[in-house]
Amino acid sequence: MKIVRTRDEVRSAVASLRGGPREREHAVALVPTMGALHEGHLSLVDRAGERADHVVVSIFVNPLQFAPDEDFERYPRDLQADARLVAQRGAELVFAPSRDEMYGSGVPAVQVVPVRMADRLCGAYRPGHFQGVLTVVAKLFNIVEPDVAIFGRKDFQQSVLIRAMVRDLDMDVAIDVAPIVREGDGLAMSSRNAYLDLASRERATRLYKGLRAAAAAFAEGERDAATLRDLAASPLRDQEGIRPQYVELVEADTLEPLEQARPGSVLAVAAHVGGTRLIDNIVLE
Numbered sequence: 031m032k033i034v035r036t037r038d039e040v041r042s043a044v045a046s047l048r049g050g051p052r053e054r055e056h057a058v059a060l061v062p063t064m065g066a067l068h069e070g071h072l073s074l075v076d077r078a079g080e081r082a083d084h085v086v087v088s089i090f091v092n093p094l095q096f097a098p099d100e101d102f103e104r105y106p107r108d109l110q111a112d113a114r115l116v117a118q119r120g121a122e123l124v125f126a127p128s129r130d131e132m133y134g135s136g137v138p139a140v141q142v143v144p145v146r147m148a149d150r151l152c153g154a155y156r157p158g159h160f161q162g163v164l165t166v167v168a169k170l171f172n173i174v175e176p177d178v179a180i181f182g183r184k185d186f187q188q189s190v191l192i193r194a195m196v197r198d199l200d201m202d203v204a205i206d207v208a209p210i211v212r213e214g215d216g217l218a219m220s221s222r223n224a225y226l227d228l229a230s231r232e233r234a235t236r237l238y239k240g241l242r243a244a245a246a247a248f249a250e251g252e253r254d255a256a257t258l259r260d261l262a263a264s265p266l267r268d269q270e271g272i273r274p275q276y277v278e279l280v281e282a283d284t285l286e287p288l289e290q291a292r293p294g295s296v297l298a299v300a301a302h303v304g305g306t307r308l309i310d311n312i313v314l315e
């Protein structure tokens with residue numbers, strides 16, 4: 031397993047990986063991450079290995095997607111530990127560029143700006159966030175030129191916008207979206223869970239409790255969006271240490287809000303627990 035720091039190095043390393051015979055559906059898979067890897071990220075590495083002969087993991091805490099008041103500076107970073115983990119799961123290459131390597135000394139003059147679907151859900155609370163995400167992902171696609179890229183449904187809106195970018199800008203890469211990996215008590219794994227103190231960690235399980243209650247009601251025939259949203263929001267309401275941001279029922283491909291749920295609709299939630307912003311979602315089926 032090799033760690034490379036520059037665009038030139040990753041390009042030539044990927045070129046030599048491509049040299050061998052092709053056995054799987056795809057030759058090269060990319061798993062873009064910000065590091066502080068957990069079992070959720072590693073499930074993407076596993077999935078990448080099932081779909082492609084060679085797995086490349088990028089690790090880059092992307093300053094463009096953080097607002098000035100967010101946690102860019104204190105975001106957890108441990109490249110050596112991350113590299114060991116992905117090597118154990120079969121990745122052959124880690125691309126861990128510096129900020130300078132990706133952006134030079136400033137902010138890129140040209141960026142990928144989503145004109146729809148980025149102003150709702152998380153986008154309503156994190157203006158510019160998805161522009162930063164799409165810009166870095168487009169750069170990673172151009173640098174690594176993967177045949178397939180793997181993302182997690184944990185970041186549901188992100189996965190929808192990345193599919194839309196690839197479709198609308200005719201990028202030649204397949205997008206694969208993997209299920210959410212959860213802790214034993216249901217909390218969706220996230221690098222930011224490391225910020226939670228004991229009380230907040232306990233409270234954080236309420237996000238998924240609400241989603242599950244709504245999904246159970248859907249399974250029993252409930253279709254009214256307001257009722258489902260209310261069920262999902264109820265464990266978060268009037269709870270010390272929890273500040274809900276949104277609970278929305280949306281159409282999975284367009285993120286349009288729904289009044290009536292259908293199979294495949296997505297219920298998504300965001301809340302601050304202690305000082306930490308957490309998100310989660312569930313597909314109703």
Ligand code: AMP
Binds near residue numbers: 070209
């Ligand atoms: P991040 O490092 O948080 O930017 O995440 C990198 C990738 O891992 C994204 O595609 C995320 O959606 C995915 N991911 C993060 N947490 C999970 C999880 N609990 N289950 C599945 N995928 C995840």
